[in-house]
Amino acid sequence: MKKIIFTLALTSFGFLGCGQKSTLKTNQTQKTEKQIDGNIYILSKTKFAKAIEKKGVQLVDVRTPGEYQDGTIKDAQLIDYKQPKTFDSKFAALDKDKPVYLFCRSGARSQAAAKKLVEMGFKEIYDLEGGYLNWTN
Template sequence: MSIFGTLFGTSKEKSDKIEILDQAEFSAAIAGKKVQLIDVRTPNEYGSGHIKNAVNVDLFNATGFEKYCKKMSKDEPVYLYCRSGARSQRAAHKLVGMGFEKIYDLKGGYMRWR
């Protein structure tokens, strides 16, 4: 279990399925590959700048978020980010609950990306 999991008591199952990557690791993981890359910010935030090839699926639109994610492959890794990291963590836990096997979350969100 990670230090984070030890300190904050996250369940082993969730810590095994959700991995937080720093900007360099996240960038290397998505570079030149066709991946499931989701920006969970609002359309306005997405419009002001986003990671290339990211699909905007607003977490605040719960129905739309679930509907979109149900069409995604649960066996392929999902790469998530938001503005600072809080919303993407909520989205990651929601995806685990929906049966997704591996979720990568950008540490610090889009603010750290730029």
């Protein structure tokens, strides 16, 4: 009887240990990537920078033309969130099955834009945490 209890106790500790390891991994991932609304992910500056290094990335600055002219991330195309008709038509020309990387000044507009993109059928949207202000600091 003692052997059975001992075996069960060891087995339980083994399962608990495995569960704890995966929780730690999840917590580490959440520090650099937050998922919201299913298809939308907030990326840290570091992860965002690494992700947009790839060729053919759909990188979009959703700020105004004036903000864009003051500086932007290399290879970003301007699609002004505040111009609904232009916003819709320009995003309609992008590939909805490929990831889209968004940023604005501080993160609020790009979050609103990301939610609109989900409604338009985009599958993966990545938003720069803290926006362009974070990027330049």
